[in-house]
Amino acid sequence: MSNFKSLFLNIMLERGFYNQCTNDEGFDAYLYECEKSGKPAVGYLGSDPTGDSLHVGHIVPLMMMRWFQKCGHKPLTLVGGATARIGDPSGKDKLRPFLDEETLQHNIKGLKKSFSKFLKFGDGASDAQMVDNWDWFKDINYLSFLRDIGTYYSVNRMLTMDSVKTRLEREQPMSFLEFNYMLLQGYDFCQLYNTYGCRAQIAGSDQWGNITSGTELGRRKYDVELFGFTSPIITDSNGKKMGKSEGNAVWINEEKLSSYDYYQYFRNIGDAEVGKCLRIYTDLPMDEVRRLEALKDKEINEAKKILAFEATKICRGEAEALAAQNTAVQTFEQGEAGGNLPTIDVPSIEGLPVIDAFLQLGFVASKGEARRLIKQAGLKLNDAPIVDENYKLSAADIVNGQVKLSQGKKKHGLIKQAS
RNA sequence: GGAGGGGUGGCAGAGCGGUCAAAUGCAACGGACUGUAAAUCCGUCGACUUCGGUCUACGAAAGUUCAAAUCUUUCCCCCUCCA
CATH class of the missing domain: 3.10.290.10 (RNA-binding S4 domain)
Structure with missing residues (x-):
């Protein structure tokens, strides 16, 4: 598994994004073919519009997509306008709240903004494109869905899915509505295949069940091999998911969190996480990453500064990153009041x-x-x-x-x- | 539809008439030590306060009582089993 031919998978492996793939060799061969011929592969990343901004916890798949695009491929960003009306059971114990139309639109707009910080949108061959599954679900008919899609799913199999199994084992309620989520997501994948020729889905490892739902549907109904690729869940030194600072989420969009605070979040990463974070949250070349993560004790602070600067630069732009950095230097190293403080x-x-x-x-x-x-x-x-x-x-x-x-x-x- | 069980602070989870602003754990916050790290230790963790207290809280509403998170009634919501 360490000898990939495709640029993309090699980067994923080297930078610690690789967790699991539905078919390493197949995906690698497919990507390699695309990279060689200059014809972009199409891949998608899904997210629920349950909030109006993504946060640091979402960056891992975002960065994967960023590399995907850098390798010449085309990212699709799918917002679950339809699935948001249901709630994803993966890893959650509670039903998510339903959203009204206005909030939904507001959230979708916010997500687009978050996405566009990491991906280049446009009309070019490898430009990112935003899609909403509401477009194909809003007119769907229940009976035809059952007939066309439902026949390909086995409840026996669905019950063994982690997202379902844990809910059952813990005797927590799961509505039929939520139970259907994986069918919808599987259908999404196939729709994107049909309309955009999308053959890859990239996500966090908690989405594995939903991904395989799509690849299986693709195989059975359309006789095509779709690929799923997941990242590991990135945790901080306490084993908790990344993305919370002082109990608040570290938001991508600037109107929800200042660039200074964003910078500070990465500045305050634990020593043990520096290497991992440099690989994942920055575009720095691997040579540089290796040099920085080798630093010890006090010197590792230099690596943290670079990490914070680079991470902020991607998300907030170079000017903001510089301003945040200057403020931090003034405030912490010179004991003065930096200009960019709240x-x-x-x-x-x-x-x-x-x-x-x-x-x-x-x-x-x-x-x-x-x-x-x-x-x-x-x-x-x-x-x-x-x-x-x-x-x-x-x-x-x-x-x-x-x-x-x-x-x-x-x-x-x-x-x-x-x- | 029938029978049981339950709804307590950010979460988990005690309490089951006064000593309850509510044990304990987690999370969070402040301090010490450091490197704007980790670990550790100490402290804090409903609101207002003239620091004496005052007010609001244990699903909602009404009631019993000198006194209710604790008892009664009604309502709402959730879970389990049976049909």
């Missing part, structure tokens, strides 16, 4: 209680929390711990036209007086 403008700084200032910055959820943190020496004003919880800001606290507030060691923000 900032709020207030009508008048004079007399504003510090507690309220923290509340407005969103660093604390309540005044009580702010008081507690002050008791614990967790809140700082211009880098000096606040001792009096009733302290009110005054003109003397204004440095360079702003007041720097910090929560803990990592969260910093600025208050400016609106002019």
